[in-house]
Amino acid sequence: MKKNKIIVIGGGYAGLRSVERLSKNPQNEILLFDKNPYHFMQTDVYDLIANEEDFAQVSVDLFTFCSGFDNNVTFLKQKVSNVDFTHKKVITTVQRYSYDYLIIAVGARTKLIADVKGLSTYAHGIKSLSHAMYFKQKFEMSLFNRVQESGASCSALNIVIAGAGLSGVEIAAQMASYSREFYNNNNFICRKLNIVLINSGKHVLEGLDKVLVDKTDKRLRELGIVIKSQRKVVEVTANSVKLSCGEIMDMDFMIYAGGIEPSSLINNLLMEKNQKGYIVSNEYLQVKGYDEVFAIGDCTTIYNKDKVVAPTADTAEQMAEICSKNIRNLINNQPLIKHKIKSRGILIALGRGYAVSKIFGIYLDGYFAYIMKKLVERVYARKLDIRSRKGCKKIFCN
Ligand SMILES: Cc1cc2nc3c(=O)[nH]c(=O)nc-3n(C[C@H](O)[C@H](O)[C@H](O)COP(=O)(O)OP(=O)(O)OC[C@H]3O[C@@H](n4cnc5c(N)ncnc54)[C@H](O)[C@@H]3O)c2cc1C
Numbered sequence: 001m002k003k004n005k006i007i008v009i010g011g012g013y014a015g016l017r018s019v020e021r022l023s024k025n026p027q028n029e030i031l032l033f034d035k036n037p038y039h040f041m042q043t044d045v046y047d048l049i050a051n052e053e054d055f056a057q058v059s060v061d062l063f064t065f066c067s068g069f070d071n072n073v074t075f076l077k078q079k080v081s082n083v084d085f086t087h088k089k090v091i092t093t094v095q096r097y098s099y100d101y102l103i104i105a106v107g108a109r110t111k112l113i114a115d116v117k118g119l120s121t122y123a124h125g126i127k128s129l130s131h132a133m134y135f136k137q138k139f140e141m142s143l144f145n146r147v148q149e150s151g152a153s154c155s156a157l158n159i160v161i162a163g164a165g166l167s168g169v170e171i172a173a174q175m176a177s178y179s180r181e182f183y184n185n186n187n188f189i190c191r192k193l194n195i196v197l198i199n200s201g202k203h204v205l206e207g208l209d210k211v212l213v214d215k216t217d218k219r220l221r222e223l224g225i226v227i228k229s230q231r232k233v234v235e236v237t238a239n240s241v242k243l244s245c246g247e248i249m250d251m252d253f254m255i256y257a258g259g260i261e262p263s264s265l266i267n268n269l270l271m272e273k274n275q276k277g278y279i280v281s282n283e284y285l286q287v288k289g290y291d292e293v294f295a296i297g298d299c300t301t302i303y304n305k306d307k308v309v310a311p312t313a314d315t316a317e318q319m320a321e322i323c324s325k326n327i328r329n330l331i332n333n334q335p336l337i338k339h340k341i342k343s344r345g346i347l348i349a350l351g352r353g354y355a356v357s358k359i360f361g362i363y364l365d366g367y368f369a370y371i372m373k374k375l376v377e378r379v380y381a382r383k384l385d386i387r388s389r390k391g392c393k394k395i396f397c398n
Contacts, residue, residue, distance in 0.1 A: 004029065005031070006101045007032075007097060007099040010107055011075070012106075012297060013317055013320075014296040014317065015032065015297070017317045018320040019032055020387075021320065021325075027331075030072060031074050033078050034075070037061065038059040038062055039065065047174065052174070052352070055133055065388045065391055067391030068392075076094075079093055080092050081265070081268065082265075083104075085271070100292060101292045102293045103295075103323060104295045105316075107299055107316075108127070108299060110261075113258070116233055117234075119236050123254040125255075135255060138253050142253065146190045158249065159175060159252060161195065161197050161198070161254070162256050163198070163257035164199035164204040166348060169205060169350065170348060173351040176223035198241075199231070212356055212363070228247075231245050236254060261276065266299055271289065281300050284326050284336040285339060286336075294323040294327070304340060315342075345359030347372060347373040348373075
C-alpha cells in the first residue's frame with residue numbers, strides 16, 4: 001500500500017502536536033524538520049530567565065522524541081530555505097525532499113524595529129533558547145557582580161523590559177520576585193534592583209480584558225516594577241535607553257518583548273501573505289492555491305467571526321488538531337472540517353506562587369491560579385518527556 005509522505009516544518013507547539021496525531025496512521029511516513037535539535041517550551045521561559053529552571057527543563061530533544069514513535073516519524077535537523085510548491089519539494093540547505101502533504105509550522109520571531117537606533121545591537125528577544133540562556137546568565141552574573149561590589153553603596157542594577165504583553169509582564173514579574181527572594185534568603189546588603197517595563201499602550205496587556213489588566217498592573221506594582229506607559233523606545237546604547245518622551249534611563253541589560261513577525265522562511269515562500277507578512281490560510285487551514293499544504297501556529301493569522309485569533313501555544317495546538325484531521329480526510333476523500341478555533345483561556349504567571357487567569361470565563365488569581373499554570377506546563381512537558389524517554393531507550397538499547 002502506498003505511503004503518505006508528510007513533511008512538517010517546525011518542531012514547535014503546532015508541529016509536534018501534528019506529528020503526534022498523524023503518526024497514529026501507520027501508512028503515514030512523517031519527516032519533521034527543525035533548524036534546532038530541540039523543541040523550546042517558550043511558555044516556561046520566564047522561569048528559565050529567573051533561574052527557576054535549567055535549559056533541559058524547557059527543551060525536548062527532537063531526535064529522541066521522534067524515535068519514540070513506531071518507526072514512521074523521522075527527525076532531520078535542517079533549516080528549510082524554500083518550498084517548490086509546483087513540484088512538491090521542500091528545499092533545505094542539504095537537499096530537496098518530496099512530499100504528498102506539507103505542514104508549515106515555523107512560528108514567529110522577535111521583530112526588532114529597524115528604525116530604533118541601537119535596538120538590534122543592544123536588545124535581544126527571548127523567542128530563542130540561546131537568547132533566553134544569555135539573559136539567564138547575564139541576570140545571575142549581574143546580581144553576583146553587585147554582591148561582589150559589596151556594601152550598601154553598591155550601584156543599582158537596571159533592567160529594562162520593552163513590551164508589556166504576556167511575555168514582557170511574565171518576565172518582569174518573575175525577575176522581581178526571584179531577586180526579592182534571593183536578597184531575603186541570602187541577607188545581602190546590596191538590594192538595588194530596578195525593573196522598568198516600557199509600554200507603548202495605555203495599559204499593560206493591551207487588548208486583554210480589564211479584570212486581567214487591573215490585577216496584573218496591581219501585582220507588578222506590588223513587586224516594585226516601574227511601569228512607563230504610552231512611551232516608546234527611540235534609541236538604545238550599551239548602557240542607556242531613550243524614550244519617546246525624551247527621558248534617558250540607565251540600563252544594564254534590556255529584553256525586547258515588543259512584537260513578533262513571521263519566521264524568515266515565510267519571506268522566501270511564493271504564496272499569499274497578509275500585510276504583516278503572515279501566511280493567508282483558508283477556513284480549513286490550507287494555504288491559498290495549494291490544497292495539500294497547511295499553515296498552522298504563529299506563522300499564520302486566522303480569524304474567528306472576523307476577529308483575529310491570538311497566536312498562542314494553545315491556539316497553535318488547536319490548529320494542529322484540525323490540520324491533522326483534514327490531512328486524514330484528504331487521504332480518505334472525506335469532506336474537510338472548518339476551524340472554529342478560539343482561545344480556551346489565559347494563565348499569566350506573575351512571580352513565584354502567583355498568577356492571574358481566565359479559563360472558560362472564570363477569573364482566578366493568586367496561588368491557586370499559579371498551581372493551575374504550573375500543572376498545565378507540567379502535563380505538557382510530561383507527555384513529551386514520556387515519548388522522548390521511549391525514543392532514548394530505543395536508541396541506546398538497540
Ligand atoms: C516569553 C513567552 C511566553 C509565552 N507564554 C505563553 C503562554 O503562557 N501561553 C500560551 O499559550 N502561549 C504563550 N506564548 C506564545 C507561544 O509560545 C507561541 O504562540 C507558540 O510557541 C507558537 O507555536 P508554533 O508551533 O507556531 O511556533 P514555535 O513554538 O515558535 O515553533 C516554531 C519552530 O519552527 C522552527 N523553525 C523556524 N524556522 C525554521 C526553518 N526555516 N527551518 C526549520 N525549522 C524552523 C523553530 O526552530 C521552532 O522550533 C509565549 C511566548 C513567549 C515568547
